[in-house]
Amino acid sequence: MIGRRITYRIADGVRIPGTWRHAFIRNGGYFLTDLFIYADGLIDCWGLVTIEEFEEKLRTGWVATTLPDGAGASAHNLAGWKFSEPQSWLTPQLLIAEVRDTIDQLNKRPDSTGRALAAVDVFLADRSEENRAAAEAAFLAVPASQRRYALGDMDSKDWPLRVLVAGPGRRTYLPGDPPVSQEDHDRALAYFEERAHWRREYDTRVPADGPETPHAPAIQLYQSYPNKPVADPGHRGLRNDYPAPITIGEVLHPSVAHAYWALSVARTEVSSAITAADTAAAARELAAAAPRREGWEHIRTAVMTGLLRAKYDEHPELAEILLATDDATLIYDDMESAFWGDNAGRGRNWTGRLLELVRSELHLRRNGIPGL
Template sequence: MTWRGPTYRTVDGQRIDGAWCHVWQRSPWNDRYYLDDLVVFADGAVRCEKRTDLRGLAKLLASGRIAVTEPGAAKLPDERSKWASRSGEPVTPEGFLLEVVDKVEELNGRPTTGQRCWDAIGRFQQDPSEPNRVLLREAYLAVPPHLRIYVLGDMDRQDRPLRILLTAVGAAVDGGGPVVTSEMHADVLDYFNRGDEGVAREEEHRAVRHADDPVTAGQAAFISPETFYPRGWPDVPGLFVLRNEFPAPVVFAGENYPSVLHGYWALSAADAADHDRIRDAPSGREAHDRGGRAERRADWPRMRLAVMGGLLEAKFTQHPDLAEVLLSTGDSVISYTGLSDSPFWRDVPDSRGRNWVGRLLELTRSGLVARQVLPS
């Protein structure tokens, strides 16, 4: 199964994360199967047509109401040798249920069966005793059968090193594979040791390449919502000063504009008379409306980001009190929301939202910090 996400549901104001995959569901009217989404949540809730839990899912799988392989599809022919096969075990209802349980563990940040198998491998490397081999066998067999070939993340050898290690010396792997020798066991341990050394080298290289990563988590994202004060802005508008419509006069490109919004739309106009009419609008909203109706400069698509960036820099360098408000957002991602601006400028919860104003505010904030800490 291919799991997709993220998804979630809200319970009493709390977000419950989830993931989903496709299954085949039998129609109650004609017994035909159709493809449907099965959603699993961190609290063990399952949704497929109706809401249930892991026990209910087990019953649906056992009854055939939900199928994990396409009903009626031709079965693959039996292979002569499991050892030579490149295919994993077939997906069964029982194996899929184990995979769902694993997904719940993953959504809760707990170790999955695959991770517990790797823990058992590490214990066996440190102490290759028979009790640890037994624990390793149990951990390997706990992995859903159809996922065992992926547990090592090595699609050349698949899970063969584990199958060798779990076979007694003198016995054939999988009953029909090679007869295991002590040298083969030693070679498998060497394989895992080489893998550990490679991981250690990569972690060392990553530590060097990522040496400037922050050591603590950043601040939570800051959402800048659109607002409207019909009786005028309050004496202490707070974080709303970050909005482009906030009446902070800026001098940019030799002109005075009552706000960033006035400057942006005035400079977008192809006609000088439109420029002045937009600049002189009584409010940022009116400047926006006038600008939206005016003819745009032919080169505006190429210029608009630079103009917006320049206007924001002018606003916060020319108004130190506003700069302090912007700096107070720390290293937060700034999500610039609302309805008036196009998705190019604001944060929209789909692929259309580019959040360019939020991104330019973050760059402006970085420039303000640089002016504070770097020598001139």
Template sequence: MARTRPTYRLVDGERIDGAWCHVWTKSYAGYYLADLFVYADGAIRCVGEMDLQGLRERLSSALITLSDPERLAPAPIREGPRWSARYPEPLTDEGFMGEVYDEIESLNGRPTSSDRCWEAIMRYLQEPTEENRQAVRRVYLTIPAHRRVYVLGDMDRQDIPLRKLITDIGQPVGGDGPIATAEMHREVLEYFQAGDRGVERSREQYGILHADDPQETQIPAITSNERSTPPTEPPEPLDLFILRNEFPAPFFYQGQRYPTVLHGYWALAAADRADHDHIRDATTVREAHETGGRVPLRPEWVLVSTAVMAALLRAKFSQHPELAEVLLSTRDARISYTGISESPHWTDRGPREGRNWVGRLLELTRAELLANRILHEEGYPPSNRAGIRVGDIYE
């Protein structure tokens, strides 16, 4: 069954993660499509609440079915030997129950039946004893039958190597295949060992090609929240509010002095030079923002606004070393820039809205500050970014 994430429910304020899929439920008028939700704590919802035993009983009594019984087409008859079959077994109620149980294990971060099968395979590779081979067999058989062909992730052989391995010597593979031999088991062992070596080579090559990929940060994400009444003077001591675009930190950019990043952003967005100057000289951040939102903006501003914001943040922090130190103190933490006054393009508003571009550009500015510091200590000249003057862009 196809499962979709994420979903969740709240229990006493605690989030319980879940997944869901489609099933058919019986009513007085026949069967209809419904959503079946499974949660990490074992709770199941589908036209009412139940647990695993309740789901089993509803499947047994056909109150819940895995397909529409009123439109169910007969299963096609597949030709050929079963031992080498490359298609999944039919989905059954018992297989579905196993899949639901695996989903609950996965939601809790515990190994599924497929994970446990791979763990058994790894133990067999390290020590190919009869006991470990039997352990592979036991765990393989716990995988829902309709999911077994996918366990190895081999598009060509599916799970055929496993079917050979779990068959006792002298017995037919899959009941109608060749007789299992010690040589067959050795070939399967070589198959897994070759795959293991291939994985190691891939990891080594990946490490070479991605040698500059940052390791996972140990510093938690930083959230920069908007304040209803931003201060007009820098507070003492300085805190992470220095990250905000409305923070009062006058700086020069292309020959013009701007009280805040928001003053500079909306002034430069204005198509008319007189509007630029009016916004630049606005008494408050709110006045600058609202005035900028009312005046005509320069053509194609949306195409250049992100680059302009990056330049303004760079100017702000490069001209205020004390602010740069606070930004650098965040090291490699992700910066979430929240708020409702600035557009979703700039702010982080959760997984479904907001692109957090200010947060991203702050991280870029932080990296540039550190790079300049390192290069300066090694004797390289500081970066000098060329740019046009504000006067030029209004001519």
């Protein structure tokens, strides 16, 4: 299970999501480390390998599931010890099955549990012996470590599943279970009928506060270097360096970027020179060479919010472009700043976030609550 263990790596500028789990690497001694698993199917076990290569690492014991009594082990820069009566819960077959499930989960594909539950649904719709056998095979393909929680029911565990797929008079996969009685099988059927009812209700549930995720695809606001306004700027018009003059106080600035850098510096004469700069890039260079205003890092997001509000207030045609992005996530490229830009997943994307805030305020103004 991925849970909250979310990470990523960058490959050719693309962010590859991943997760990690603990594992032992055998390289002379045994080393407790993290096994990183990525959505593209690569696994980092002290080197990136394919899933097939990872199976070979398991076969040779490089990734260890057997821990010999008395063997030395360590966790880098943390501790060293020797095993005493070790017990391992993993086998190579179980670990590879769990890793394959994790890759499916990272790609939002049905994992072995999802495939088993889909096979059960087929059996419930047509209770033939063929469909029962297929559901049982799919359930037994779920790693043993995951079967008990396949239903996500901490009370019943997998009891309804193992009884249902076994069928009356047959035995479940657990050696201690008695043969399935007709009464138990009927109880399992009733469990799944009730579960289907609750699933239908959940699937048709409308969140009280509206959609939880955007329905519009994300929009990348790529780096650009516009020199003059154009009749139809498209998403380029949402860039801070797009030439859309705004008035702050009594000063007219050629763009949001000009205004931001002019307000960032401590000296008035430098601020005036920044405002007069030919381009936003030149304005930034002037600001970079001058001292920042005291406490700038604490107020810069508030300043940018005010500048963006001014831009879209003073340029209704650009406000329409921003509103037309619907509820899309706005990903802002800014190769000069990992604070303001997303930068292939390595930045904080504050410009994109503030644009979404201003967009929401524009929607509020158009279709909002009286008094706000």
